[in-house]
Amino acid sequence: MLKEKEVIIIGGGAAGLAAAVACQEKGIKDILIIERNAFLGGILNQCIHDGFGLEKFSTSLTGPEYAQRYIDQVKEKKIPFLLNSMVINLNSRKEILIANRTGLQHYRAKVIILAMGCRERTRGAISIPGTRPAGIYTAGVAQELINLKNYMVGRKIVILGSGDIGMIMARRLTLEGAEVILVAEKLPYSSGLPRNINQCLYDFDIPLLLSHTVVDIKGNGRISEVTLAQLGKRGGIIPKSKRKVPCDTLLLSVGLIPENELSRQAEVVLSNITGGPEVDERGQTNVPGIFACGNVLQVHDIVDNVSLEAEYITEGVIDYLQGRSQEPREFQITLGAGLRYVVPQRILTLKNTIFSFRVNQPGIKKTLVFEEDRKIIKKKLFLRVNPAEMLRVKLSSEELKDVKRLKMRLV
């Protein structure tokens, strides 16, 4: 039997919960959240460190506390959710097939909100040579084992990649009594936030080796040693720099990939750069009525921005459900020097629009320029830019009025 819903949200993490609460507050009654885990809150449950919620709640919360604020609202508002339920199929007619303990269930919704989050890149994704011993974890898996499952991953630890989760795990493992020998980062700059380098590494005298990577893994049964090498200016290995580092655990914090298998099934067009759907100014994909928000759309560095983005796209959901459409005047946004990506990728209707973007490399005193042909629409100065940080700039509908081509660049 096909059950009909107004809005179905796939994923009950930070993005899904915020989207559900915002939909309900905007008057949508018939909502369903589908979560594959046994609990709501997603990855926030294992992020037990603090520093969440500074923007949203003006206080520093841990991940579970941040999640609970939204879970409480979902429960207060009696928004229905399914746990232990895996969406195994989604199509462009917005029909969903769910598998859970009761068997298979079919749903159809007027609007689907994709909020599936992201997953970690693994050893396979970065092709580290060597043997295949136990003791190699992605940082997030180690975080889940230690913080939720009461399982300690190792005692002498090397971390590859300076993403935020890797650095946060360096501190966590240290506080649990392990020895974190070093954090190696392939790039000449850290891929995490500067505050985490400070409070997670330097506070505990853990060295951060920039332009270094792991080039070999050895171990019979359990990992016993990695070979570390320095990278030259062009990214090649400097042979003389190779050295062996004994360890019993290797943690990888080498990037996140939006989890878009379902989006692909529904013929949603994905961006090669973000790995998430290409969307318009309110998160709508090329499939009318399918929206995306949170880490499935673009990997965020701060959860507050995930919540804000999820709330923001629900304005588009309402417009879609009410059949409100202004004269569409679709155009793509082009990127010039200094920028890696921007979300949204295209503009469909005239609205106040937030542009989320990342830069290519660190810099100081950079100006973001929005322009149409050579005419400057807006400029914004950033004292410091860092590829680890997602930046956001808003253009008002007034500023976007009459614009037919939009280019962004960093100077």
Added chain:
Amino acid sequence: MNREFVCIICPNSCQLKVEYEGKTIKKIIGAQCAKGEAFVKNEITNPLRVFTGSIKVIKGDFDLVSVKTPFPIPKKYLKNIGKLTHSLKIEAPVTIGQVVAKNLLRENIELVATRKAKKKNIS
């Protein structure tokens, strides 16, 4: 004395150039808000951090609940508090904000739960 600090109070991660003598700050460049100065003041006198970790739950639906110090504590105590959490236990149910340990290290340091745990259904 001149030193650079990275403020850890918020994700802006302001890079602060600080000139100070003893415990007196003479000049700060780079702070985007007033919290930067308070942060530096602590850093040069008594650096403070929030401890976060987890402790065992007895008869809970989860094996662990996460915990934190409700206020920042001196940085030098972090590792010792980490060790102590290995032997701490709390019986379910646990609510967020519930005090799970008191007067740790005899320094009046408290830990509060940051996650709920329900009593396990034994059927």
